[in-house]
Amino acid sequence: MKKIFSVLLISATFLLPISSSVLANSATDKAKTMEMKMQKINLNTASLDELTTLPGIGEKKAMAIIEYREKYGKFTSLEQLAEVKGIGTKMLEKLQDKISI
Structure with missing residues (x-):
């Protein structure tokens, strides 16, 4: 049980920054698209x-x-x-x- 918890904890440590980065990039892309739509x-x-x-x-x-x-x-x-x-x-x-x- 401790090994499974350790593996999950280590996985989360590496995946969390990646998923945050992907979400941030997605939000940035949406903002750029909205800005482009608003500009003539x-x-x-x-x-x-x-x-x-x-x-x-x-x-x-x-x-x-x-x-x-x-x-x-x-x-x-x-x-x-x-x-x-x-x-x-x-x-x-x-x-x-x-x-x-």
Whole structure:
């Protein structure tokens, strides 16, 4: 019985700091994700991953946004986003408060 208790105590000594670290990293990741959602995404500098965090923007539409800015240059107005294939005025209205130029 003493051996089992000793083994459990030693195991807990090593596992507790690891599990605390994992929980802390998980909380940090969630905080970063929330912060990213609260910040506006800049259409002129956003990466594919950043653009896909926008509601209704999947990888295909994110690629279209990047291709548009590569072809025509930087966005000069938010309304210009409606010119991107697959994004219309209704989508633009949903994104208005989540994007910037």
